[in-house]
Amino acid sequence: MRRIFLFLFALFALGGCARAPREAGTLRLTTSTDPSKLDPALSYDTTSINFVRVLYRGLVDYDDKALIAGVVAKNWTVSPDGKTYTFRLRNDVKFHSGRRVVAEDFRYAIERVLDPKTASDGLTFYKIIQGASQWSEAKAKNPKLQSHVPGIAVRGEDEIAFRLVQPDVTFLNVLALPFAYAVPREWVEQLAARGETLSDHPNGCGPFKFVEWQHNASLKLERNPAYFQKGLPRCERIELQIGGDETLGQMRFELGDFDVQTDIPATDFARLKKDPGKLQVQHAPMMDIRYLCMNNEVAPFNDVRVRRAFNYAIDKARLLPLRSGRIQAARGVLPQGMPGYNPNLRGYEYDPEKAKQLLKQAGKSDLKLTLWTSKNDDYDKMAVSIQDDLKKVGVQLDIKIVTYPELKTLAGKRGKIGLCILGWLQDYADPANFLDVLFNGNKITDTASLNRAFYSNPKVNKLLDKAGVETDVANRLKMYGQAEQQIVDDAPWVFLYHSERYIVTQPWVSGYKRHAMWSARYEYVAVNGKQ
Numbered sequence: 001m002r003r004i005f006l007f008l009f010a011l012f013a014l015g016g017c018a019r020a021p022r023e024a025g026t027l028r029l030t031t032s033t034d035p036s037k038l039d040p041a042l043s044y045d046t047t048s049i050n051f052v053r054v055l056y057r058g059l060v061d062y063d064d065k066a067l068i069a070g071v072v073a074k075n076w077t078v079s080p081d082g083k084t085y086t087f088r089l090r091n092d093v094k095f096h097s098g099r100r101v102v103a104e105d106f107r108y109a110i111e112r113v114l115d116p117k118t119a120s121d122g123l124t125f126y127k128i129i130q131g132a133s134q135w136s137e138a139k140a141k142n143p144k145l146q147s148h149v150p151g152i153a154v155r156g157e158d159e160i161a162f163r164l165v166q167p168d169v170t171f172l173n174v175l176a177l178p179f180a181y182a183v184p185r186e187w188v189e190q191l192a193a194r195g196e197t198l199s200d201h202p203n204g205c206g207p208f209k210f211v212e213w214q215h216n217a218s219l220k221l222e223r224n225p226a227y228f229q230k231g232l233p234r235c236e237r238i239e240l241q242i243g244g245d246e247t248l249g250q251m252r253f254e255l256g257d258f259d260v261q262t263d264i265p266a267t268d269f270a271r272l273k274k275d276p277g278k279l280q281v282q283h284a285p286m287m288d289i290r291y292l293c294m295n296n297e298v299a300p301f302n303d304v305r306v307r308r309a310f311n312y313a314i315d316k317a318r319l320l321p322l323r324s325g326r327i328q329a330a331r332g333v334l335p336q337g338m339p340g341y342n343p344n345l346r347g348y349e350y351d352p353e354k355a356k357q358l359l360k361q362a363g364k365s366d367l368k369l370t371l372w373t374s375k376n377d378d379y380d381k382m383a384v385s386i387q388d389d390l391k392k393v394g395v396q397l398d399i400k401i402v403t404y405p406e407l408k409t410l411a412g413k414r415g416k417i418g419l420c421i422l423g424w425l426q427d428y429a430d431p432a433n434f435l436d437v438l439f440n441g442n443k444i445t446d447t448a449s450l451n452r453a454f455y456s457n458p459k460v461n462k463l464l465d466k467a468g469v470e471t472d473v474a475n476r477l478k479m480y481g482q483a484e485q486q487i488v489d490d491a492p493w494v495f496l497y498h499s500e501r502y503i504v505t506q507p508w509v510s511g512y513k514r515h516a517m518w519s520a521r522y523e524y525v526a527v528n529g530k531q
Contacts, residue, residue, distance in 0.1 A: 025236035027509075027527050030249050030258045033376060034216045034242050036405035039199040040181040041113045044121040045404060046425060049178055050520040051219065051240075054233070056181035056204030059087050059106060059160075060172055066429065066516035068172045071229075072101060072182060072205070082167030082471075085175075089158045093228050095184050096209045103160040105182040107152045112188075113179045114149065116140040116447070121412065122179030124443040124450060128171065130163040166469050173428035176517075207233040207523040216243050233523040234511055253504070254279075259527055260512060261504045262519075266324035269502070278507045284514045286501040287335050287426040289434065290327075290377070292386065292494035293411060297454040298418040300369075305362040307491035311348035313355035313393045314386055314494050322381045327497040332488045333434050335498040340431040340477040340484075347488055347495065355393045367395045372411070372420035376404040379421045382496070386421075411452040414444075421496075422452060429516060431480040432468060439487050440464045455492035 035048040043052040059073040070076070073087040093101040110129075113120040114136045127133045130151030139145050151163040164171060174180070187203045202210040207229070208221040219240040223233055241258070246265045253261040264272060272281065294301035294310065301307055316329040331347030334340060359365050373383040380401055387397040397419075402410070410416050427433050437443070441456020442465065460483050467479035488495070501519070505512045511524040 025527055027235045027238045027522060027525055028257065028259050029238065029240045030244070030253070030261075030263075031240060031242055032244065032246055032249070032263060033404060035219065036408075037199040038202045038210070038213065039197065040109065040178045040183060040204075041118050041120040041122065042199060043178055045408065046519050050518075050522065051221070051238075052178045052181070052202075052204075053206070053518065054208045054221065054238075054522050055202045055206045055210060056178065056183070057093070057101075057206050058176060058178070058181045059089075060176050062176060062515070062517045064513075064515075068176060072106075083164045084161060085164075085171060086159065086161040089160070090228065091158065093182075093205050094226055095182075095187070095203055095205050096224060097184065097187060097203050099184060100157075101182045101205050102157040103154045104157075105184055106160050106180065107148065107154050108185045109183040110152065110180055111135075111149055112183065114139070115143075117143055119409075119448045120179060121408075121448050121450060122177065123445060123448060124437070125174045125177065125179060127443070128164050128166070128168050128174075130165050167471070168468060169471070170428060170430050170432050170468075173430065173433070177427055208238060218242060234526040235522075238522060256506065259506050259509050260525075262501070264502060264504065266322070269324040269326065272504060273502070276504065280505045280507065280509070280512075282503045282505075282512075282514050284501050285335060285337055286499035287337060287429070287516075288423055288499050289330060289333055289335060290382075290421070290423040290496045290499065291330075292496060293420050293422050293452050294492060294494070295415075295418045295452075295454055296456075296492050298415060300362070300364050300367060301418060303362050303364070304490060305358045306364055306367075308348070309355040309358035309362070309364075309393065310390070310395075311355075311491050311494050312351040312358070313395070314389045314496075315350045316496060317350070318385050318389070319382055319497060322378050322385065323497075323499070326500040326502065328500070330495040330497050332484050332495055333438070334431055334484060335426075338426070338429065338431060338434070340480045342481055342484065345485060345488060348491075352389075352393050359393060359395070365394050369395065369397055369419055370400055370417075371397045372400050372402065372407055372417050374402060374404040374407045374421075377423065377499075379404075382421055409448075412445075412448045412450070414446045414449065414454060420452075425519070426517070431477070431484075432464075435480055435483055435487070436464045436468060439483070439492065453492035455487075455490065457486060457490055460486050460490075 031047055036045050037043045037048055040052055040056050043049055057071050060068050061071045063069040072089055072093050074090045076087040078085055110126055112118055113122045114126055114132055132149050135149045153161040188198050191201055207224050207227045209224045211220040211222050213219045221238040223236045250265050250268050294307050332345040371383055373379045383399045390397055411420050437450050439455055441461045444451045444454055463479050463483040467476050470476040508528045510526045515521055
């Protein structure tokens with residue numbers, strides 16, 4: 001308590017004015033939670049991805065306008081039938097260890113994701129490659145399998161081709177995900193021989209090199225002087241401080257100890273929004289969905305009446321103040337601004353009496369359940385609000401708080417947990433990234449399933465499969481619209497809210513710009529020596 005008072009005193013003594021950075025060229029960041037992993041195959045939370053994408057690089061990425069552009073790939077072609085993608089690589093890209101990046105490094109990275117032993121959240125994304133599903137199943141039975149995925153062809157050091165089961169207009173987007181970043185096999189195998197992991201000893205070809213990671217304390221990266229994209233990165237070092245009270249973190253940001261603030265406490269948000277002073281404020285929709293996930297294979301959520309009752313029982317309006325108005329209640333899955341978004345979607349209004357009726361019809365009027373959650377994005381506070389709402393309709397919840405990486409892992413395992421609070425941020429601006437990835441029953445896996453409700457409706461599966469290969473945009477979006485309405489009717493989730501993202505940077509920071517796909521692109525950020 002005394003420490004907080006000292007910071008308050010210092011803050012008022014400086015009149016709320018930030019001081020100049022201690023060292024030009026060092027980007028200082030803070031986060032309340034540790035990155036889960038620094039391994040491209042295992043990094044699928046926002047904090048981790050922000051750092052993985054500057055340690056590693058893929059064949060393609062998004063440019064400033066969020067269009068696909070070559071990175072390690074200097075060019076590519078697509079066959080007339082839309083099933084074969086052939087990439088030719090630059091010859092000036094090197095891993096931080098010094099070896100040149102070659103086509104085999106991309107095949108290894110994707111096969112590593114497809115290997116069930118890796119338990120990668122990205123596994124389902126690459127099953128569109130010819131033979132990938134069969135290879136993955138064979139690898140599960142025989143971990144020592146030496147053959148390659150038939151649909152991935154490496155032709156020398158400079159060319160790699162992917163043959164798909166069917167045309168897929170999102171395949172380039174899938175290759176832009178961190179799961180497909182180049183990884184050196186020999187480095188992973190050397191680490192494994194010593195009982196160490198790639199996550200703790202990253203070796204990519206990105207604009208920053210790994211220096212040190214003290215879990216739950218700090219992460220340090222330094223500029224890669226051999227980086228192949230001219231003029232990048234724009235700062236010399238990144239220093240991330242991990243953990244700590246969010247109020248104290250905000251005070252330290254306003255004192256100038258940190259350069260960027262994305263987790264603004266609710267108590268400070270209104271003040272900064274009204275009068276940011278010299279601080280730079282940026283705002284944009286998060287393009288996400290936060291949801292109460294109900295495992296449809298586990299009682300009592302295998303009964304649609306119970307799932308619908310939960311949707312009617314939860315008062316989403318009570319959640320808004322918890323995030324100081326930075327959220328919008330969700331009617332369905334897709335956020336506003338996503339192609340195919342339907343403002344007239346038929347959803348669920350707050351109706352506790354209807355919830356009671358449905359629970360009575362289902363013979364579930366006195367339920368006792370466990371709600372799994374984390375402290376990520378105030379999920380713990382949301383859990384208390386949900387607990388209060390459900391208590392009014394006769395449902396008692398015991399709240400269990402774990403770290404978000406633990407929660408994500410548990411939720412992806414079949415039959416492990418019944419009820420949890422989760423979130424999903426877009427990987428690319430296509431409804432397939434929400435509807436197909438999260439609700440197609442044909443893509444459920446026993447571990448690391450992204451369909452964490454384990455929801456499967458043959459009608460929806462058929463619509464999603466057809467939409468995935470449809471080339472007419474209007475017809476495609478129509479099918480996704482039909483699928484979304486059916487999903488909402490089936491109520492595999494309680495559709496909670498979509499978020500608004502606010503970023504505040506110091507006046508001496510430049511180049512930190514909002515991007516449609518990535519929440520941060522640190523390679524473009526510069527930190528000057530004076531205000």
